[in-house]
Amino acid sequence: MSPARDIEQQAAHWLVAREQPGWSAEDARALEGWLDDSVAHKAAFWRLEAGWGAADRLAATRGGVPIAPAPHWTKAPIWALAASLVMVCMAVLALWHFTANEVDAPAIRVATAVGVHRQVALADGSAVTVNTASTLRAAFTSGQRQVWLDRGEAYFEVAHDKRHPFVVFAGGRKVTVLGTKFSVRRDGDTVTVAVVEGRVRVEASDPATAGRAAIITAGDVAIARGQSMLLADRSEQRVQDALAWRRGVLTFDQVTLEQAAHEFNRYNRRQIRLGDAQVARLRIGGSFEATNIDAFTRLLHDAFGLRVANDSDGVTIKS
Numbered sequence: 001m002s003p004a005r006d007i008e009q010q011a012a013h014w015l016v017a018r019e020q021p022g023w024s025a026e027d028a029r030a031l032e033g034w035l036d037d038s039v040a041h042k043a044a045f046w047r048l049e050a051g052w053g054a055a056d057r058l059a060a061t062r063g064g065v066p067i068a069p070a071p072h073w074t075k076a077p078i079w080a081l082a083a084s085l086v087m088v089c090m091a092v093l094a095l096w097h098f099t100a101n102e103v104d105a106p107a108i109r110v111a112t113a114v115g116v117h118r119q120v121a122l123a124d125g126s127a128v129t130v131n132t133a134s135t136l137r138a139a140f141t142s143g144q145r146q147v148w149l150d151r152g153e154a155y156f157e158v159a160h161d162k163r164h165p166f167v168v169f170a171g172g173r174k175v176t177v178l179g180t181k182f183s184v185r186r187d188g189d190t191v192t193v194a195v196v197e198g199r200v201r202v203e204a205s206d207p208a209t210a211g212r213a214a215i216i217t218a219g220d221v222a223i224a225r226g227q228s229m230l231l232a233d234r235s236e237q238r239v240q241d242a243l244a245w246r247r248g249v250l251t252f253d254q255v256t257l258e259q260a261a262h263e264f265n266r267y268n269r270r271q272i273r274l275g276d277a278q279v280a281r282l283r284i285g286g287s288f289e290a291t292n293i294d295a296f297t298r299l300l301h302d303a304f305g306l307r308v309a310n311d312s313d314g315v316t317i318k319s
Helices: 003-018 025-037 039-061 078-102 235-242 257-267 277-281 293-304
Strands: 108-111 118-121 127-130 135-141 144-157 166-170 173-177 181-187 190-197 199-204 214-217 220-225 228-233 249-256 271-274 283-289 307-310 314-318
Touching (some): 003 025, 025 039, 127 135, 173 181, 190 199, 214 220, 257 277, 271 293, 283 293, 293 307, 293 314
Parallel strands (some): 144 166
Antiparallel strands (some): 108 135, 118 127, 127 144, 135 144, 166 173, 181 190, 190 220, 199 214, 220 228, 249 283, 307 314
16 A cells, blocks of 8 residues: 555544544544644545535535435444545545536635634645635646735645745745745735745745845744845744644743734634733733633733723723
């Protein structure tokens, strides 16, 4: 069995096992560990998940006729179900791809709501995690791999392909992948690129205004605005901390409360407001659940004696 086929079977085993009645929190942690081992694991698992989603969409477009019967998870050993799942999902995805091409399907579009992040397997075997309140489009045609980050933030784990560079366009910047793992964040006209592994090239997307390109490696961050670009070495650990949102966590290292509140407000409809300049300048550190502003503000009250006032729109913090 080839390595790719073996990974596919493992992914199917996990997908089937997840539906069993005995699935536990320990099993879920083991699955997360397996997914984190490599981008190939993520791509295989998400591709099989997408197969069942595609089956639903095909059934809908064909008048509700099911493509394949729902699996009877308890009727056979998991290994047999996993093998069947691989064959069914691959067939469904092939049929879905053919059907989509019949109507000249548009580029892939992924949009997330506030407080939600979504993991997506791309057609080339790459994987992307789209952060809160973000919009991303992707097109893989004529040998080109192109992504447009229209809003927000995304983390990419790119499948290696020397002949076809993986290019991300965001806010007037063009990011060309020369390696594997990196993130791109767009805040208005400011674009931040952070590299976890490998190398990326950052330059202006408009050839008429292009200046010198910057190549950044693991632990480096590029912050671009207009024609200016700042390069910073934040260490690999600090870059990983900045990407803790993939686990639903925000990690701060002696940032101002104003900066921390801004980050929390990206993930919550209830907003944090700061009542005075003194509290805004307060510096904090630690790790916090991104969507739990009540726990965060309680800690601020307990640790610093800050006053916390809740209302229907959010919470106000004063010294």
